[in-house]
Amino acid sequence: MVMLGSLSGYFSTPYMALYSATKGFEIKLCESLWAEFRQLNVDVTCAIIGSVDTPGLKGLYPDEAAYAAMKPQDPAVVAAAVIDGLGQTPIVFPTKADKRSVSMLRKFMSYEKQIETIGEQTVKATFQGNPPSQFGDE
Numbered sequence: 674m675v676m677l678g679s680l681s682g683y684f685s686t687p688y689m690a691l692y693s694a695t696k697g698f699e700i701k702l703c704e705s706l707w708a709e710f711r712q713l714n715v716d717v718t719c720a721i722i723g724s725v726d727t728p729g730l731k732g733l734y735p736d737e738a739a740y741a742a743m744k745p746q747d748p749a750v751v752a753a754a755v756i757d758g759l760g761q762t763p764i765v766f767p768t769k770a771d772k773r774s775v776s777m778l779r780k781f782m783s784y785e786k787q788i789e790t791i792g793e794q795t796v797k798a799t800f801q802g803n804p805p806s807q808f809g810d811e
Contacts, residue, residue, distance in 0.1 A: 674706065674710075674715065674716065674717045674718075675717075675718055675719075675720065675755055675759060676699055676702070676703045676717075676718070676719040676720070677719075677720050677722065678696055678699050678700050678703070678719040678720055678721045678722065678764075679692070679693075679696040679721065679722060679723075680721060680722070680723050680771060680774065680775065681693040681696050681791075682695075682696025682697040682698075682699060682700045682721070683697075683700070683721060683775055684775075684778065684787055684788070684791045685787075685788045685791065686791050686792070686795055687788065687791065687792030687795060687796075688792060688795050688796060688799070688800065688804060688805060689795055689799070699719060700719055700721070700764065703717055703718065703719035703763055703764070704719070704763045704764065707762075707763035708763070716759045716760040717763065718755065718758050718759050718760075718761075718762060718763055718764065718765050719763065719764055719765070720751065720754070720755045720758075720765045720766075720767055721764060721765065721766050721767075721771060721775075722746065722751055722767055722771065723743075723744075723745075723746060723768070723770070723771050723774070724743045724744070724745040724746065725745055725746050725747075725748050725751055726745035726746060726747060726748060727745075727748060730745060731745075733799075736801065739798065739801060742798070743798055744770075746767065746768055750767065750768070751767040751768070754766075754767035754768070755767060778790070778791075
């Protein structure tokens with residue numbers, strides 16, 4: 674069983690609260706199922722991925738420079754890493770960059786600063802620097 678997680682599940686992500694919460698739930702579900710199903714010889718892993726170069730993601734970012742700045746990952750590389758991790762570990766970081774991002778933020782920033790930084794990066798990458806109105810007053 675492979676679940677596709679997200680870096681947003683590791684960090685609270687302002688402006689993407691529901692997505693972040695569901696991905697956080699998914700990580701814990703996968704870790705639990707990994708432990709429960711091992712005795713049944715069922716492999717479970719969750720891939721913690723950042724952006725992946727897909728037509729769907731590309732369609733969300735008409736600005737090619739903003740899309741390129743996200744450094745989307747090659748889907749083949751992600752898939753190969755997930756398959757390699759299946760049966761080995763409950764959580765797979767398909768790229769060293771994603772694993773390094775998690776380690777660096779957790780090691781060098783307070784919890785509050787992590788949330789602020791992720792929120793700033795979300796606004797910059799997803800909303801071209803303009804946070805959406807929370808109450809639809811625009």
